[in-house]
Amino acid sequence: MAAVMIGVDPHKASHTAVAVSAAEEPLGELRVRACVAQTERLLAWAAAWPQRTWAVEGAGGTGHLLAQQLLAAGERVLDVQPKLGARVRLLAAGDVNKNDPNDARSVAVAALRSAGVREVRPDDHAAVLKIWSKRYRDLGRTRTQVACRLHAVLGELIPGGVPKAITTARAARVLRAIEAAGAVEAARCELAAALLDDLRRVDTGIRETRRKLAVTVAASGTSLTRLFGVGPVVAAAVTGDVRDVSRFGGRDHFAACNGTAPIEVSSGQRKVCRLSRRGNRRLNHAIHMAAITQIRHRHSQGRAYYDKKLAEGKTPREALRSLKRQVSNAIFACLQADARRAAARAGGPGGQQGNDSAACAAGSHPRHRLFGQATPGPGPHTTTVASSGRGRAGHSPVAATLPPPMPQVQAERPQRSEDERPGAAARRRPHPAARKAESQGSLVKTQRPKGTSLPAKRTDGTP
Numbered sequence: 001m002a003a004v005m006i007g008v009d010p011h012k013a014s015h016t017a018v019a020v021s022a023a024e025e026p027l028g029e030l031r032v033r034a035c036v037a038q039t040e041r042l043l044a045w046a047a048a049w050p051q052r053t054w055a056v057e058g059a060g061g062t063g064h065l066l067a068q069q070l071l072a073a074g075e076r077v078l079d080v081q082p083k084l085g086a087r088v089r090l091l092a093a094g095d096v097n098k099n100d101p102n103d104a105r106s107v108a109v110a111a112l113r114s115a116g117v118r119e120v121r122p123d124d125h126a127a128v129l130k131i132w133s134k135r136y137r138d139l140g141r142t143r144t145q146v147a148c149r150l151h152a153v154l155g156e157l158i159p160g161g162v163p164k165a166i167t168t169a170r171a172a173r174v175l176r177a178i179e180a181a182g183a184v185e186a187a188r189c190e191l192a193a194a195l196l197d198d199l200r201r202v203d204t205g206i207r208e209t210r211r212k213l214a215v216t217v218a219a220s221g222t223s224l225t226r227l228f229g230v231g232p233v234v235a236a237a238v239t240g241d242v243r244d245v246s247r248f249g250g251r252d253h254f255a256a257c258n259g260t261a262p263i264e265v266s267s268g269q270r271k272v273c274r275l276s277r278r279g280n281r282r283l284n285h286a287i288h289m290a291a292i293t294q295i296r297h298r299h300s301q302g303r304a305y306y307d308k309k310l311a312e313g314k315t316p317r318e319a320l321r322s323l324k325r326q327v328s329n330a331i332f333a334c335l336q337a338d339a340r341r342a343a344a345r346a347g348g349p350g351g352q353q354g355n356d357s358a359a360c361a362a363g364s365h366p367r368h369r370l371f372g373q374a375t376p377g378p379g380p381h382t383t384t385v386a387s388s389g390r391g392r393a394g395h396s397p398v399a400a401t402l403p404p405p406m407p408q409v410q411a412e413r414p415q416r417s418e419d420e421r422p423g424a425a426a427r428r429r430p431h432p433a434a435r436k437a438e439s440q441g442s443l444v445k446t447q448r449p450k451g452t453s454l455p456a457k458r459t460d461g462t463p
Contacts, residue, residue: 004049007080007108008042008056009100010063016100017042019049020108029101039069055080055111057103059120067120077120084110084117118247125220130240132216136209136233137282143202150195157188168200221341223334228300229293230331237286238331245335251328258283260321260328275321284324287331291324302327 004027009016013034019027030045032038046052052075059067059079067077085106089098092106111117147166154171155161157178162170175193180186214232217225217239224235248254255261259279265272294302302323309319 003051004053005108005112006046006049006052006054007085007104007106007111008054008063008066009104009107010056010058010066011100012062014100015042015063015066016104017045018101018104018108019046019052020105020112022112024109024112026105029104031100038066039073042070043073043075052076053078053111055107055117056120057085057107058082068123071120071122078111078117079120080107080110080114080117084114088113118244121244124243125216126239126243128216129213129220129236130243132209132213133233133236133240136206136213136236139202139206139209143199143206146195146198146202150192150199153188153192153195157185157192168196168203171196171199222338224331224338227290227327227330227334228297228302229290229327234286234290237282238335241280241283242335245332245339248332251332254332255325255328258287258328260284260287260325262321287324287327290327290331291320294323294327295320 004019004021006017006019011034014031015034015038016029016031018029021027027049028045030042032041054067054070054075055078056063056067056070057080058064059077067079070077085103088106088110089102092109150171151161151166154166154174158174162174171192175189175196178185178189180189210233213236217232217235220239222235222239224230224238225232230238245254248257252261256276257279259276259281261276262273263276263278265274291302294300295306297303305326306319306323309322310316314322
């Protein structure tokens with residue numbers, strides 16, 4: 001625990017800092033203008049408290065530049081969400097007026113009380129993905145606005161306008177077929193031509209941004225693009241917003257953050273859950289697009305899971321929510337695998353860089369995993385890895401933990417026999433081939449699951 005916590009309420013034109021002690025007593029206050037020397041003035045003022053920690057409200061938004069400058073100066077900076085500061089101010093006694101000094105003090109108190117406040121990290125490759133992902137979203141919104149305006153103008157020139165989606169080629173053909181009968185129609189045709197030029201420029205920007213996203217995602221080395229329905233655009237949106245996956249305690253915490261986990265609204269004996277509208281809506285939209293892509297392809301496992309939920313009596317929306325949760329779990333597993341590989345590369349030798357994921361050693365490549373656990377743990381696996389894992393034992397951390405293969409390896413997963421089913425005890429009969437094998441004996445005795453038959457007798461003379 002720091003001896004002094006300095007809360008900062010950042011704005012576009014100015015920043016207000018308030019220092020409080022561990023007992024939440026105010027020690028000092030400073031307001032600086034947002035300029036080149038803002039960091040120097042704050043550090044000179046805070047030099048009276050050597051053991052200090054900075055708490056910046058919204059270090060990923062308005063306070064991003066200030067937080068990165070303090071971090072570059074060697075300071076310890078915490079990111080406090082605006083909701084935490086607002087709750088502290090709401091529950092505080094005494095002066096609770098809404099002003100910059102009170103907001104900064106609330107940020108400092110929230111950093112002292114909250115154990116889940118995360119520390120600010122320097123910008124990395126995920127920040128690049130976030131920048132281009134935001135650019136792609138902004139261009140998409142701009143294209144929607146221009147297309148709607150072009151639809152409206154064309155609707156005033158021809159009866160019914162252009163139905164459904166509009167493209168630049170289709171709009172150009174419609175404009176060439178229109179003959180202006182007066183000054184008003186000529187002005188509308190000129191406006192439609194100008195909007196068509198805007199639409200072409202936006203489409204060009206979208207294509208260029210998509211190419212940049214593809215190159216940047218490939219440079220990051222993420223395994224998200226191996227999931228069915230996750231392309232460079234979705235992978236960039238997820239990686240840019242998550243950044244550090246270690247801040248999530250598990251996949252349930254990650255699902256609560258992206259809004260795919262239901263919210264419990266139970267009371268007494270009444271246990272009810274409702275749809276979550278909370279969380280990061282950009283993450284939720286990315287997961288939604290991946291789930292919709294899987295549903296549209298009938299050969300995907302996501303579509304099979306969706307149909308299974310429909311057969312269980314769920315509505316289409318409920319089945320889609322269930323599929324989105326499975327996609328969220330798969331994305332979280334891939335992010336964890338990427339973090340482990342990054343840590344292994346940073347640690348030097350022993351990182352096993354030759355393997356993409358732990359699923360390769362188990363004979364199931366992540367490329368074929370549509371959703372679910374993409375990187376299973378090092379627990380015992382029922383299938384054999386003698387053939388598929390050969391040559392990978394020195395390249396996979398999971399294969400290195402597996403026991404050595406035994407001389408008798410079961411090649412298939414044992415199925416439930418007729419004798420093990422309920423009500424089959426009265427029908428249990430010894431198999432004739434089994435009685436014959438017991439009487440003759442065998443060279444090698446193997447453990448055989450109950451109810452399975454012996455292999456057919458060979459006739460080529462081999463044992």
